[in-house]
Amino acid sequence: xxxxxxxxxxxxxxxxxxxxxxxxxxxxxxxxxxxxxxxxxxxxxxxxxxxxxxxxxxxxxxxxxxxxxxxxxxxxxxxxxxxxxxxxxxxxxxxxxxxxxxxxxxxxxxxxxx
Amino acid sequence: xxxxxxxxxxxxxxxxxxxxxxxxxxxxxxxxxxxxxxxxxxxxxxxxxxxxxxxxxxxxxxxxxxxxxxxxxxxxxxxxxxxxxxxxxxxxxxxxxxxxxxxxxxxxxxxxx
Numbered sequence: 717x718x719x720x721x722x723x724x725x726x727x728x729x730x731x732x733x734x735x736x737x738x739x740x741x742x743x744x745x746x747x748x749x750x751x752x753x754x755x756x757x758x759x760x761x762x763x764x765x766x767x768x769x770x771x772x773x774x775x776x777x778x779x780x781x782x783x784x785x786x787x788x789x790x791x792x793x794x795x796x797x798x799x800x801x802x803x804x805x806x807x808x809x810x811x812x813x814x815x816x817x818x819x820x821x822x823x824x825x826x827x828x829x830x
Numbered sequence: 831x832x833x834x835x836x837x838x839x840x841x842x843x844x845x846x847x848x849x850x851x852x853x854x855x856x857x858x859x860x861x862x863x864x865x866x867x868x869x870x871x872x873x874x875x876x877x878x879x880x881x882x883x884x885x886x887x888x889x890x891x892x893x894x895x896x897x898x899x900x901x902x903x904x905x906x907x908x909x910x911x912x913x914x915x916x917x918x919x920x921x922x923x924x925x926x927x928x929x930x931x932x933x934x935x936x937x938x939x940x941x942x943x
Contacts, residue, residue: 749929
């Protein structure tokens with residue numbers, strides 16, 4: 717089975733702190749994604765990566781950056797956390813091709829910024 | 831990119847009731863279509879999928895048929911259980927030249943005993 721693991725289920729940080737959210741997949745997939753999920757807004761794409769060191773902005777990249785130094789690991793970085801970044805963050809990995817593949821999600825990281 | 835319009839919730843049902851959640855899509859070409867489910871406190875997981883027109887996906891008593899003529903992929907279950915309480919997301923596949931897929935708000939389903 718494909719496994720996507722997010723390092724922290726729950727985090728509490730203070731405004732201005734730097735936050736790292738880690739995501740690891742165990743199936744050598746090229747494409748990985750970071751979403752945030754907020755009530756009433758669904759899942760919105762923050763960034764995605766289609767290969768090591770390659771990344772593209774999604775719909776809401778402001779205030780975030782990402783790192784993909786190894787194929788299996790895709791990190792989301794909040795350089796200076798703000799209260800409006802309190803949210804559930806979901807990492808996903810694409811299984812198969814873009815046209816037919818499915819997204820395999822981690823369990824999510826719930827971040828609270830005080 | 832490919833996109834969907836999904837019935838808004840919340841939907842509240844009694845056990846053993848019939849559930850249908852409407853989903854229509856717009857896409858270039860012929861995407862695969864998926865239903866994902868998110869149980870409380872968890873990430874999304876694939877519920878079922880269909881890869882071409884007239885295909886029927888099924889899992890856990892849920893079914894959805896890929897209707898090209900109506901560009902729809904409605905989710906149905908004949909007799910829901912309390913354990914089906916979750917948020918359901920309809921989604922098309924990504925496109926080879928456009929990976930920007932954002933999901934909608936999903937449909938929250940609550941099944942009461």
